[in-house]
Amino acid sequence: MPLDEYRRKRDFTKSPEPEGAARHGRHSRAPYFCVQKHLASHLHYDLRLEIDGVLVSWAVPKGPSLDPSVKRLAMQTEDHPLDYGSFEGVIPEGYGAGIVMLWDRGTWAPRVDDLPAALAKGDLKFTLDGYKLKGSWALVRTRGGARPGERDDGRSWLLIKHRDDWSGALDITTFAPLSVKSEGNFENILAADVPAVWVTNRPAKSGATGALLAEVIERAASLKAAAEPDPSPSVARKRTRRALHK
Numbered sequence: 001m002p003l004d005e006y007r008r009k010r011d012f013t014k015s016p017e018p019e020g021a022a023r024h025g026r027h028s029r030a031p032y033f034c035v036q037k038h039l040a041s042h043l044h045y046d047l048r049l050e051i052d053g054v055l056v057s058w059a060v061p062k063g064p065s066l067d068p069s070v071k072r073l074a075m076q077t078e079d080h081p082l083d084y085g086s087f088e089g090v091i092p093e094g095y096g097a098g099i100v101m102l103w104d105r106g107t108w109a110p111r112v113d114d115l116p117a118a119l120a121k122g123d124l125k126f127t128l129d130g131y132k133l134k135g136s137w138a139l140v141r142t143r144g145g146a147r148p149g150e151r152d153d154g155r156s157w158l159l160i161k162h163r164d165d166w167s168g169a170l171d172i173t174t175f176a177p178l179s180v181k182s183e184g185n186f187e188n189i190l191a192a193d194v195p196a197v198w199v200t201n202r203p204a205k206s207g208a209t210g211a212l213l214a215e216v217i218e219r220a221a222s223l224k225a226a227a228e229p230d231p232s233p234s235v236a237r238k239r240t241r242r243a244l245h246k
């Protein structure tokens with residue numbers, strides 16, 4: 001256990017130091033889940049479930065669907081640390097470069113007796129209690145995610161909503177597109193950071209994602225400019241011109 005030594009050296013009845021959050025949700029609180037909307041080389045939604053002290057993660061390219069007849073591809077990615085689950089912001093470069101929005105968060109519960117066995121088998125039934133996603137869901141590992149000639153690495157799953165009070169035809173990604181943390185959109189998150197970060201080297205340049213990112217960058221820059229308390233003469237001039245010609 002990674003925190004054993006930390007804890008062994010301290011007496012928490014006498015020290016105000018944190019014991020280290022209970023890393024195993026089943027002891028003291030329901031395990032955490034989140035969905036991070038991630039505008040990177042492709043727009044996708046990262047579903048993360050707290051299991052044994054880490055966030056087990058799947059990238060869902062089209063995002064979750066509340067329609068039980070719609071099965072959404074969910075590619076399992078690397079486990080993330082628990083602290084990552086509240087992250088929202090800008091990854092300026094490198095792996096995952098782009099904008100991360102905390103799109104949903106809450107708690108989850110497995111609906112299986114043996115969670116490790118369910119994961120190994122690739123058939124996990126569970127409930128979500130988030131702001132946007134609720135009720136009964138399933139993650140089912142699928143074969144055939146691999147391209148011809150490639151070995152199936154077992155990372156392809158399907159995310160499926162079960163029929164219940166929280167299922168329906170509502171397109172939740174369109175209906176509720178904003179952050180549950182800042183209540184902002186991608187341009188608000190970028191404007192809060194440095195919108196000029198990708199002037200030359202954008203994470204996505206072509207296709208629909210490239211166009212979306214270019215728009216986000218432009219709107220973030222004008223949000224930031226509008227929020228500047230003391231604009232440079234050239235910005236002030238431009239803004240005046242824009243206002244005059246509206």
Ligand code: MN
Nearest residue numbers: 038046059096
């Ligand atoms: Mn991602």
